[in-house]
Amino acid sequence: MSHYLLDHPRQLISLNFFSERYEAAKSSISEDLSIIRRTYKARGTGEVKTYPGAAGGVYYTPMMGPEEAEEFVNSVCKVVDDESRVLPGGYVYLSDLLGQPNILRQTGRLITTQYVGEEIDAVMTAATKGIPLAQAVADQLNVPFVIVRDDAKVTEGSMISVNYLTGSSKRVEKMALSKRSLKAGARVLIVDDFMKAGGTIQGMQTLVREFGGTVVGTAVFAEGRSNVRLLEEYTSLLHVETNVDAGQAIKVQPGNYFKEIYKGKD
Amino acid sequence: MSHYLLDHPRQLISLNFFSERYEAAKSSISEDLSIIRRTYKARGTGEVKTYPGAAGGVYYTPMMGPEEAEEFVNSVCKVVDDESRVLPGGYVYLSDLLGQPNILRQTGRLITTQYVGEEIDAVMTAATKGIPLAQAVADQLNVPFVIVRDDAKVTEGSMISVNYLTGSSKRVEKMALSKRSLKAGARVLIVDDFMKAGGTIQGMQTLVREFGGTVVGTAVFAEGRSNVRLLEEYTSLLHVETNVDAGQAIKVQPGNYFKEIYKGKD
Numbered sequence: 001m002s003h004y005l006l007d008h009p010r011q012l013i014s015l016n017f018f019s020e021r022y023e024a025a026k027s028s029i030s031e032d033l034s035i036i037r038r039t040y041k042a043r044g045t046g047e048v049k050t051y052p053g054a055a056g057g058v059y060y061t062p063m064m065g066p067e068e069a070e071e072f073v074n075s076v077c078k079v080v081d082d083e084s085r086v087l088p089g090g091y092v093y094l095s096d097l098l099g100q101p102n103i104l105r106q107t108g109r110l111i112t113t114q115y116v117g118e119e120i121d122a123v124m125t126a127a128t129k130g131i132p133l134a135q136a137v138a139d140q141l142n143v144p145f146v147i148v149r150d151d152a153k154v155t156e157g158s159m160i161s162v163n164y165l166t167g168s169s170k171r172v173e174k175m176a177l178s179k180r181s182l183k184a185g186a187r188v189l190i191v192d193d194f195m196k197a198g199g200t201i202q203g204m205q206t207l208v209r210e211f212g213g214t215v216v217g218t219a220v221f222a223e224g225r226s227n228v229r230l231l232e233e234y235t236s237l238l239h240v241e242t243n244v245d246a247g248q249a250i251k252v253q254p255g256n257y258f259k260e261i262y263k264g265k266d
Numbered sequence: 267m268s269h270y271l272l273d274h275p276r277q278l279i280s281l282n283f284f285s286e287r288y289e290a291a292k293s294s295i296s297e298d299l300s301i302i303r304r305t306y307k308a309r310g311t312g313e314v315k316t317y318p319g320a321a322g323g324v325y326y327t328p329m330m331g332p333e334e335a336e337e338f339v340n341s342v343c344k345v346v347d348d349e350s351r352v353l354p355g356g357y358v359y360l361s362d363l364l365g366q367p368n369i370l371r372q373t374g375r376l377i378t379t380q381y382v383g384e385e386i387d388a389v390m391t392a393a394t395k396g397i398p399l400a401q402a403v404a405d406q407l408n409v410p411f412v413i414v415r416d417d418a419k420v421t422e423g424s425m426i427s428v429n430y431l432t433g434s435s436k437r438v439e440k441m442a443l444s445k446r447s448l449k450a451g452a453r454v455l456i457v458d459d460f461m462k463a464g465g466t467i468q469g470m471q472t473l474v475r476e477f478g479g480t481v482v483g484t485a486v487f488a489e490g491r492s493n494v495r496l497l498e499e500y501t502s503l504l505h506v507e508t509n510v511d512a513g514q515a516i517k518v519q520p521g522n523y524f525k526e527i528y529k530g531k532d
Contacts, residue, residue, distance in 0.1 A: 002268050003311065007371065045269065087423050095422060095447055099412055101405040105273065128413065131397045139367040146365060147394065156361060157353050181361055 001029070002036050005048065005060040010142045014057040015050075033058055044068050046109075047116070062140045063113045064106070066258075072106050073237055073254045080222070081252040086242045090196060090224050092250070098132045098193055098221065107237065108136030111191065111219045114235060114261055115141070120216050121186040122146055124208065126175065126200050130192040133221055137191050146181040148204055150174065156181075162206045167197020167230045175203050177211070186213040195220040198230040205231075223255055235260045267295070268302050271314065271326040276408045280323040281316075299324055310334050312375075313382070328406045329379045330372070332524075338372050339503055339520045346488070349515040352508045356462060356490050358516070364398045364459055364487065373503065374402030377457065377485045380501060380527055381407070386482050387452040388412055390474065392441065392466050396458040399487055403457050412447045414470055416440065422447075428472045433463020433496045441469050443477070452479040461486040464496040471497075489521055501526045 001018055018029045030050070037048040044065030050058045064072070076097065085093040097103050123145040125134035131147055138145035149156070150173060161176035182188070188208045190201055201218055208215050223236040236255030243249060267284055284295045296316070303314040310331025316324045330338070342363065351359040363369050377399075389411040391400035397413055404411035415422070416439060427442035448454070454474045456467055467484055474481050489502040502521030509515060 003272060006269060006272060007368070093423055093444075093446070095413070095444060096410070099404070099410045099447070101401070101408060101410070102273070104401070105405070127394045128397070128415065131394070132401050132411075135367070135370070135398050135401050138365070139371070142367060144362070144365045144367075145398075147361070149394065157359055178359075178361060180359070181365070 001032055005036065005058070006062075008142065009046070009060050009062050009140055012051070012057045012059050017057075061116050062109050063116060064109045069110055069113070070254075070258070072110060073257065076103070077238060077252045077254060080238060080240060081250060083249040086249050090226075090242050091194065092222065092224065092240050092242060094193060094222065095129065098129065104132055104136035105139075107133065107221065108138075108140040110237065110257075111137050111235075112140040114219065114257075115189065115217060118216055119187055120189050121213075122182060123189050123191055124148060124177075124182075124204055125191050126150070126204060129194070133191050133193055137189065137219070141189070146177060148175045148177045148207060150176075160207070160210055162203060162210055164203030164206060165199055167199040167202075167226065167228045173199075173203070175200070175207065177207055182208075182211045182213065184212045186211065187216050188213050189216050190218045191220065193221045194224060195222070195234065195236065196224045197226040197228045198234070201234070202230045220255075267298055271302065271324070272328075274408065275312070275326050275328050275406060278317070278323045278325050283323075327382050328375050329382060330375045335376055335379070336520075336524070338376060339523065342369070343504060343518045343520060346504060346506060347516060347518040352515045356492075356508050357460065358488065358490065358506050358508060360459060360488060361395065364395065370398055370402035371405075373399065373487065374404075374406040376503065376523075377403050377501075378406040380485065380523075381455065381483060384482055385453055386455050387479075388448060389455050389457055390414060390443075390448075390470055391457050392416070392470060395460070399457050399459055403455065403485070407455070412443060414441045414443045414473060416442075426473070426476055428469060428476055430469030430472060431465055433465035433468075433492065433494045439465075439469070441466070441473065443473055448474075448477045448479065450478040452477065453482050454479050455482050456484045457486065459487045460490060461488075461500065461502065462490045463492040463494045464500070467500070468496045486521075 015026050015029055019026045040046050040048055046062040048060050122143055123134045123138040126148045134145040156178040158179045159176040160179055161174055163172055163174050190204050205215050218234040220236045222238040222240050225241045235257045237257050239253045239255045241251045281292050281295050285292045306312050306314055312328040314326050389400045389404040392414045400411040422444040424445045425442040427440055429438055429440050456470050471481050484500040486502045488504040488506050491507045501523045503523050505519045505521045507517045
């Protein structure tokens with residue numbers, strides 16, 4: 001049952017379903033759910049809520065407690081804080097981290113924690129490097145993810161495209177999303193692996209509006225240093241500065257996640 | 267404990283670890299593991315093996331039983347069998363399916379089932395559309411995945427690149443992988459969303475060898491029709507033909523997965 005809940009997060013599952021699936025009385029199902037609820041709460045894995053009545057059932061929301069979150073972000077900071085990760089143009093090599101299932105799973109749970117109780121229909125990201133993160137977050141939210149492309153080569157059928165200005169280099173670029181991949185009026189969470197000025201993310205916000213949708217939030221794995229910042233509302237897990245001065249090639253700190261999430265909660 | 271095993275597949279976990287984590291005697295841990303083993307076996311979720319001794323522990327291998335596999339593949343066939351998915355050039359729109367966490371999770375488990383007992387160090391795919399599948403398979407194997415690119419724009423540091431011939435259009439293309447993303451001598455599983463002649467996959471095989479690695483296997487989500495087929499050994503979950511004749515735009519059947527996996531097992 002625990003397994004089933006983990007595979008079906010943020011979805012109301014009726015007690016009847018479990019009772020039939022496991023050939024058990026509803027009372028023992030309820031008892032087992034209480035145990036699961038307590039265990040998940042103690043471990044900070046998430047929240048299990050049961051709703052009474054005919055339309056009721058059980059609803060599991062993956063979450064990460066503040067202690068585990070801090071420990072996780074600090075451990076990632078330590079791994080990223082490595083001179084050899086510095087790439088030209090203020091970028092940082094993160095593909096190894098964003099190619100590790102356990103790190104992705106934890107990152108997904110951490111980002112999802114921000115949106116407990118928010119209705120989200122889809123996760124959006126920009127190809128290529130944002131995809132693993134989008135999938136990890138979508139997996140915890142139990143919603144589809146959609147991928148915005150910048151190349152026309154991809155065979156996806158008819159697309160809606162927008163132009164956007166990259167914040168750092170002031171070039172005009174184009175991004176496109178397959179028309180059939182997002183339904184009209186969708187509530188969208190935007191995620192990306194790395195943000196500098198935020199031009200790509202601004203482009204995605206425009207694209208969401210072009211589809212008649214709403215941007216629920218924006219979450220990035222790491223933010224870099226930028227002289228311009230095109231958007232105000234976002235959360236980042238890491239804050240990375242490269243070429244800080246002659247003696248230090250990289251400086252990594254936790255991003256604004258904790259400030260944003262726990263503000264006013266003290 | 268069930269949760270922990272699911273999050274740490276294909277990894278030996280000592281009973282001491284569980285015993286400390288849950289503050290329980292090893293004997294009750296063993297008992298609980300027996301229940302988990304029987305439940306997983308009955309549900310076809312996978313295999314839980316315990317090894318005795320000081321160096322022993324418990325090892326969970328995700329698997330999908332033949333019945334669930336057939337049901338899953340048939341249900342996907344039905345969804346793909348839709349004229350409006352046909353794209354120019356013999357391609358088929360699959361991004362919606364490969365953007366759904368539950369379908370990805372099941373596909374990952376299904377593909378992993380082929381490689382029970384095989385040592386695999388990494389999953390490889392080609393950007394962009396193979397990424398979600400690679401991540402889903404890597405998640406079940408509990409190994410990193412690496413992404414081969416065809417664009418030079420990507421900021422990934424120094425790369426190793428190879429040229430390859432696309433099977434369908436006989437063009438010479440180039441693909442590259444960041445030097446630091448794959449360690450020398452790695453045992454690699456290649457996955458991709460769609461295969462026609464197999465040129466891209468052949469390119470990836472060359473790249474694996476260029477890194478001094480070994481190709482453990484090749485698994486694709488769907489294979490299309492092609493006059494040439496550049497490789498022999500692969501498994502596909504779906505076989506899709508487009509523009510079969512004037513009256514039928516698409517024809518979808520299960521791929522060679524079942525033939526390959528269960529051959530000689532009757």
